[in-house]
Amino acid sequence: MDKTFAIEALNLTKYYGETLAVDQVNFEVRRGEIFGFLGPNGAGKTTTIRMLSGLSQPSAGAIRVLGYDIGSEIVEAKKGFGVVPEYSNLYGELTAQDNLIFAAQLYGVPRQQRKRRAEELLETFGLLEKKDAHFATLSKGMKRSLTIAAALIHNPQLIFLDEPTVALDVVNARSLRSLVRELNRRGVTVFLTTHYLEEAAMLCDRIAILLQGRIIVIDTPDNLKQRVKAEHACEVRFAPMPTEVMELEGLESVYRVERSGAGFRLYGESMPDIVQAVFTYASQKGLEIVFISTTSPTLEDAFVQLTGIAPEVMLVEKGVK
């Protein structure tokens, strides 16, 4: 049994009929790590979690979780991890406390410890006052918290969180993130999915960016930001506005052009070169530059750059190096 990895996925592939939801994905999650799967809607994040947690069968590939083969030793593996699904799905008819106790029963928490463990978790998640309230009557945020609490009832070594902060307000999302960090400090390995880049950057030791079922890149948030910094952007508006984007694209030292509001955003490696090229272009064409500014790229830009996703019209791709 390999002690260094909590999760190993090898050529993981999933077809739903003709749809290729996950396409030969390879990654490892180290024990003690917070690992994030970042991707837009439909990228295959949930599908991956479902396969890793044994809920659905991969079409191809191999998975080991906590050293167990998911195909043949799934029940043993399940004792060591907890899963928080995309939708909070506890039992509406049971109270907050009874939901936790039922989870404890299912996971084989010894009888004497069930109630204490449930109370601890209610306390941790600030739900002690709601312990006798039916799950159905809780607010969305409380439901999310209780669903996470239920996944922790058996003190798992690894937890899967599918979009943990979705539908939470800023305050709740923040406290949830600090809770995840706290769990991690206590040694729990965390695998989470999100489509908030900021969230992934704040929480994760490493991020895998997933797009259309494929991993585009796996790296630390710092390294990812580093990559973006290497690309500079210059926003410019002309009068009159050129109608052909192609010409701008053709400029040397500019390797990508996006429409941005009333103007253009030009990306390139060297800011002085871009600015130089813009002025030369303007004087050649007899255009006036009414606005020019250099913008430092946001994390969203990084994501856009790495995944290439944005509405087609907005983005003119030009073989990014």
Added chain:
Amino acid sequence: MWKDNLRGIYYIALKDMKTYYLKPPAVSWGIVFPVAWILAFYLRSPQDFEKLLPGLIAMTVLFSTTAAEAVVINLELRLGSLERLLLAPISLPAVLLGKALGGVIFGLIMTGLVTSSSILLFRPQVNMLYLALILLPSLLVFSSLGALLCVMVKEVFEAQTLLNFPRFLMIFLCGVVYPISAMPVGLMHLAYLLPLTYTVDGLNYALGINGNINIVVDIILLTAFIPIFIFPAAKLLAKRFA
């Protein structure tokens, strides 16, 4: 491993009992329907009601177990909470057995009430051993049949509708309202393929009326129906989450 599974089966059934037994679809199809049907038969012919008792008890088993399955399975399929059970360290067949046990207990309560009150009221000759040996596998058979059909659809009402086909088919063919011996040969053959036939026949023996098969054959065949329903149900459930 088997310990985990047994624990799972027990707690799933227990939770379903607490959570779902009083849900409207369980009450209407599992309690109100059989009771109303029984009263209707009694009011029509109180004098030979005793002869109808085995059939009516069998019908109670059929409706109560299947109605409960629709609730314990489809409410959770729809809300996605069934997934929680499949994520727990329990095998999928054990999850399904837990669900089936939920139907068995509901059926046992209903059938127990109907049977004991009829025995008190009409005082037929009862063979308690036969009664238990027929009712137990029957509850399991129809609960499993319910599970099998319920995992095919998503919504509770869809499940109840789908269940009505085998329910009414069996009520009319299996000797509940019309004796099998008086049926045309073709229908008779069909009746012998349906499990309720053996429940009705076995209950006839248990309540001092002569059946026309054999109590031991009834028990064996009923038991054999359980895996025929429960294994495909587990397969279908697994496929649903593939």
